[in-house]
Amino acid sequence: MSRFFALIRRDWMLHRKLFFTGLVGLFIFVFLVSRFIQFYLLPDSSTEELVSANDFTGEVFSILMIPFVGILFIIGGLITSSNLGDLRTRARRIDYITLPASILEKVMSKWLYTLPLFVVVLILMYLFFYQLSIAMNRDFLTPDMLERGYTISMIGLKFLQVYFVFHGIAFFFSFYFDRFAAIKGGLVSFAFFLILALILNLTVDFEMGDSLDVTIFYMLVFIQEHTYILMAITPILWVATYFVFKRKSA
Amino acid sequence: MISVSKVDFAYPKKPSIFSQLDLELKAGKIYGLLGKNGMGKSTLMRLLAGLHHPVSGSIDHDDISVGQRKVSSIKDIFFLSEETFVSSLSVYQYINTYKKLYTELDEESFYKNLAYLEIDESSILTQLSLGQKKKFLLSFGLSCGAKYLFLDEPTSHLDIPSKQKFRKLVADNFSPLQTIIISTHHIEEISSLLDNIIILDKGVISLDVAITEIEKKLACISNSNEDYEMAIHTEFQLGKYLHLIENTENIDSEIPLSLLFNAVTENPQVISSIFKN
Numbered sequence: 001m002s003r004f005f006a007l008i009r010r011d012w013m014l015h016r017k018l019f020f021t022g023l024v025g026l027f028i029f030v031f032l033v034s035r036f037i038q039f040y041l042l043p044d045s046s047t048e049e050l051v052s053a054n055d056f057t058g059e060v061f062s063i064l065m066i067p068f069v070g071i072l073f074i075i076g077g078l079i080t081s082s083n084l085g086d087l088r089t090r091a092r093r094i095d096y097i098t099l100p101a102s103i104l105e106k107v108m109s110k111w112l113y114t115l116p117l118f119v120v121v122l123i124l125m126y127l128f129f130y131q132l133s134i135a136m137n138r139d140f141l142t143p144d145m146l147e148r149g150y151t152i153s154m155i156g157l158k159f160l161q162v163y164f165v166f167h168g169i170a171f172f173f174s175f176y177f178d179r180f181a182a183i184k185g186g187l188v189s190f191a192f193f194l195i196l197a198l199i200l201n202l203t204v205d206f207e208m209g210d211s212l213d214v215t216i217f218y219m220l221v222f223i224q225e226h227t228y229i230l231m232a233i234t235p236i237l238w239v240a241t242y243f244v245f246k247r248k249s250a
Numbered sequence: 251m252i253s254v255s256k257v258d259f260a261y262p263k264k265p266s267i268f269s270q271l272d273l274e275l276k277a278g279k280i281y282g283l284l285g286k287n288g289m290g291k292s293t294l295m296r297l298l299a300g301l302h303h304p305v306s307g308s309i310d311h312d313d314i315s316v317g318q319r320k321v322s323s324i325k326d327i328f329f330l331s332e333e334t335f336v337s338s339l340s341v342y343q344y345i346n347t348y349k350k351l352y353t354e355l356d357e358e359s360f361y362k363n364l365a366y367l368e369i370d371e372s373s374i375l376t377q378l379s380l381g382q383k384k385k386f387l388l389s390f391g392l393s394c395g396a397k398y399l400f401l402d403e404p405t406s407h408l409d410i411p412s413k414q415k416f417r418k419l420v421a422d423n424f425s426p427l428q429t430i431i432i433s434t435h436h437i438e439e440i441s442s443l444l445d446n447i448i449i450l451d452k453g454v455i456s457l458d459v460a461i462t463e464i465e466k467k468l469a470c471i472s473n474s475n476e477d478y479e480m481a482i483h484t485e486f487q488l489g490k491y492l493h494l495i496e497n498t499e500n501i502d503s504e505i506p507l508s509l510l511f512n513a514v515t516e517n518p519q520v521i522s523s524i525f526k527n
Contacts (some may be wrong), residue, residue, distance in 0.1 A: 003351060005349075009350060013343060014347075090331070090333060094301060098329050099351055100321055100325035102351075229423070249319050
């Protein structure tokens, strides 16, 4: 265990400046984006009178969710794909692979940073902005609006489930590809999705027609309704990641 | 001891580099690994360190397959690659972070080595020059308790005084339990350190002998004549001809390793037959 914590400490020491600046950057980004959308993009929301009149302030929670979902998938995907940079160049790879720790400890330490820690930090950030939004719009918010905010937050949980699967794929490719893992992994995943869609398109009769976009629509609906099935597959990706790194380490 | 047995290796979709390679590297010895560019020196170093996996055959460190990547084996390995990587930490932070992983690290020895190589303890590693980074990593490698040190071109980017210090540092820190393998093109810079030399040519080990053995079996004659009847190999160096000959008359001479290297790459069979006798 001490080796595992030593790896965690190493990653923290090596990347803490990036973590801090990233966190501050995200705070500023979320604040600016939510303010920008609320005051400039949504009609009539800049007038307090109208806002209070048409319960538009309730949209504040939908607005808040947008940057968080974006950060979850874009920043989370990039962080996971980069593997905190440890496999990027040959010299870095040698430094990391020759660290006296087991393959499992190394994979686990990266997993911990890119999934649980990242998601927890993001949830805490969301809760902070959620409370901030309530505090800033206290005069206009009705119990109905607050309930709506809660409902939207629960929808966020659905995104987290999808991210869980998304992370598993990005994590696997981050070890599989040495360089440009985000791009290569994205292309491979897209190609896989498209091939699967083509196969389904040729073999399954869908109610709404037989064009490829209908198949893709059904696939997306299936993913949305059966995320838990994909979540169950994700641990297989983690195990595969372990073996990919084991092969790479020797 | 590192044992290499019948190793075949090729990079994916590339021609074979090693075929049925056998090699034995003993504890308490410093090996110089020589070879022309592209002959497989760095690949062999990576294979020996377990950074590449052979297609077939085995590479063992003290009878444990290096491919198993056991933590106990990994902590015995230090690999100084030609392209260095250091993290954006200060020397103190680096040591405090890495000593939890390298549990055998001798901090006192590390700071002593660092001072000897004139690296400031408060330096930020990424702000050091390439040569200084190498010196830092070398200080770390010699103090981290690794049994097997693989040094790929360790003297490149070092200034002249540092090259001298490198030799002294390795000699002072070397323990009989360790094995050091140094791959280099600058053989004369480290020749005084070496116990054995291994010459690699087109994926084949053309020569693997002790330095003492070289001086017993071969001799170097210098004169102003280009032709020397018994010469295995002749070179013109610094205004005179150097002739490498078989030492049948117990001549006491110093053989420049560059002369030997060129002779081996030119006439591998002749040299090899001399050492077999």
